[in-house]
Amino acid sequence: MVLSTELAQMKERLPEWLEASRALTAEGKTAAYIPELAKAPKEALGIHILNMNGESVSAGDCGLVFTMQSISKVFTLLLALMDNGEEVVFAKVGKEPTGDDFNSMLKLELVEPGIPFNPLINAGAIVISSLIHGATPEQKSERILRFFCELSGNETLGYNLDVCRSESATAHRNRSLAYFLKDNGVLDDDVEEVLDVYFHHCSVEVTCADLARMGLVLACGGKDPVTQKQLVPRRYVQIAKTFMMTCGMYNASGEFAIAAGLPAKSGVAGGIMTMVPGRLGIGVVGPALNSKGNSVAGVHLIETLSREFDWSMF
Numbered sequence: 001m002v003l004s005t006e007l008a009q010m011k012e013r014l015p016e017w018l019e020a021s022r023a024l025t026a027e028g029k030t031a032a033y034i035p036e037l038a039k040a041p042k043e044a045l046g047i048h049i050l051n052m053n054g055e056s057v058s059a060g061d062c063g064l065v066f067t068m069q070s071i072s073k074v075f076t077l078l079l080a081l082m083d084n085g086e087e088v089v090f091a092k093v094g095k096e097p098t099g100d101d102f103n104s105m106l107k108l109e110l111v112e113p114g115i116p117f118n119p120l121i122n123a124g125a126i127v128i129s130s131l132i133h134g135a136t137p138e139q140k141s142e143r144i145l146r147f148f149c150e151l152s153g154n155e156t157l158g159y160n161l162d163v164c165r166s167e168s169a170t171a172h173r174n175r176s177l178a179y180f181l182k183d184n185g186v187l188d189d190d191v192e193e194v195l196d197v198y199f200h201h202c203s204v205e206v207t208c209a210d211l212a213r214m215g216l217v218l219a220c221g222g223k224d225p226v227t228q229k230q231l232v233p234r235r236y237v238q239i240a241k242t243f244m245m246t247c248g249m250y251n252a253s254g255e256f257a258i259a260a261g262l263p264a265k266s267g268v269a270g271g272i273m274t275m276v277p278g279r280l281g282i283g284v285v286g287p288a289l290n291s292k293g294n295s296v297a298g299v300h301l302i303e304t305l306s307r308e309f310d311w312s313m314f
C-alpha cells in the first residue's frame with residue numbers, strides 16, 4: 001500500500017528528475033578502451049524500478065540495450081559461491097576495497113599473498129570466472145548465461161558478440177592481470193580460457209528492466225518475489241550485497257555510500273544495478289561515464305531518488 005503510493009509519487013516526479021540528471025551527461029564520456037562501447041549514445045539516460053508486487057515505473061531511455069560489463073561480476077560471484085562454497089572462494093580473493101582503479105595491478109604485487117583484494121575489481125572477477133564449474137569455457141559460459149536468465153526472469157538474454165570480440169582484441173590490461181595472477185599461483189586454468197569466460201559474461205546484453213529484476217531478487221535475499229523460488233542462498237546474497245556497498249562503485253564506493261546509502265554495482269557500458277533492500281530493484285543506464293568509470297547521470301539520478309525517498313540504509 002505504502003509502496004504503491006511511493007511508486008505513484010515516483011511516476012509523477014521521475015521525468016523531471018531524470019531530465020535534471022541527463023544534463024550531466026555532457027560532462028561524461030563513453031568508455032573508449034573497449035572500442036565498441038564508445039559507440040553508445042552519450043546523452044541517453046533510462047531507469048526502471050520494480051517492487052515486490054511486480055509493479056514498476058520507468059522513465060527516459062529505458063528501452064536501451066547495453067552490456068552488463070562489471071555488473072555481471074556480482075552474479076558470477078554468487079555462482080562461484082554456489083559452486084564452491086565460501087572457503088574455496090575466499091582462499092583466492094579477498095574481502096577488502098582497494099581504493100584503486102577497477103583494473104589496477106598495483107596491490108597484486110605490493111600486498112602478499114598476491115590475491116585480488118575483492119571479487120568486484122577486474123583481477124578478482126577474472127579469478128571468480130576460473131572458479132565457475134564446467135569442463136570447457138563454453139560450458140562455464142553457458143551455465144553463467146542460464147543463471148543470469150533465471151535471475152532476470154528473461155530467457156532471451158544473450159551476448160553482444162561485437163562487444164565481446166572488441167574487448168578481447170584490446171584487453172591488454174586484463175591479459176596482464178591474468179598472467180600476473182597465473183604467475184602468483186592464483187589462476188590454475190589456461191589464461192586465455194579464463195578470459196574467454198570473463199569477456200562473455202561482461203558482454204551479456206540487458207535492459208534496465210532486466211537489471212531491476214535481478215536487483216529485486218538480491219533485495220529479497222535471493223528469493224524471486226514473483227515465483228517465490230529461492231534462487232540463491234541468503235548468505236551468499238548477503239555477501240554479494242556487502243561487496244556492492246563497499247566496492248560496487250569502484251573507488252567511488254565510499255562517496256556513493258554516503259550520498260545514496262544503497263548497495264549498487266556499475267559497469268563501463270553505463271549500467272547501474274541497485275536496490276532498496278526488502279522493497280525495490282532498480283536498473284539504470286547512462287553510457288556517459290565520470291572519471292571513476294561510473295555513469296555520471298545515473299549516479300546523480302539514484303542519489304536524487306535516495307534523498308527524496310529517504311532510502312539510505314544508514
Ligand SMILES: NC(=O)CC[C@H](N)C(=O)O
Binds near residue numbers: 266268
Ligand atoms: N568496470 C567494468 O565494467 C569493467 C568490465 C570490462 N569488461 C573490463 O574488464 O574492463
